[in-house]
Amino acid sequence: MIEYDNSAIEADDLLKDIAKGAGLRAIETPASRKMTREELVGGFLNGVQGVNQAVSHLTGDRADLRELTPLALAAASVVALILNKNRGLLPFWGSSLYHSYRIFMQWHKKEVGVREKAARHEEERGSGGNARIE
Secondary structure (H helix, E strand, O other): OOOOOOOOOOHHHHHHHHHHHOOOOOOOOOOOOOOOHHHHHHHHHHHHHHHHHHHHHHOOOOOOHHHHHHHHHHHHHHHHHHHHHHOOOOOOHHHHHHHHHHHHHHHOHHHHHHHHHHHHHHHHHHOOOOOOOO
């Protein structure tokens, strides 16, 4: 909660200062003009990128939303599994776990591809270079 003197600063100006201090870029559009689809998507992506940078900074550049989002879903799946029928608003544990896996794999597609290629190469080398095609 933020307390401020509204006679000293307007709420919009305060929010702009907070966003600027957090390293986020504010999205400003005149009220008489509608945003295009590209502007809306760009604004959303800028916001997500700003949050991602803040999360990365907070973790000392050890993790960002690509790791923490699937981790949160995996944790929700464990909690839902433990609570079973009394899970309340939590989704079915298997669903959360599946989405956690899919998001992680999608966001790390390049790294996974490199590892799979290296594993295939090692496998072929281990078989004496005589790879079989089945």
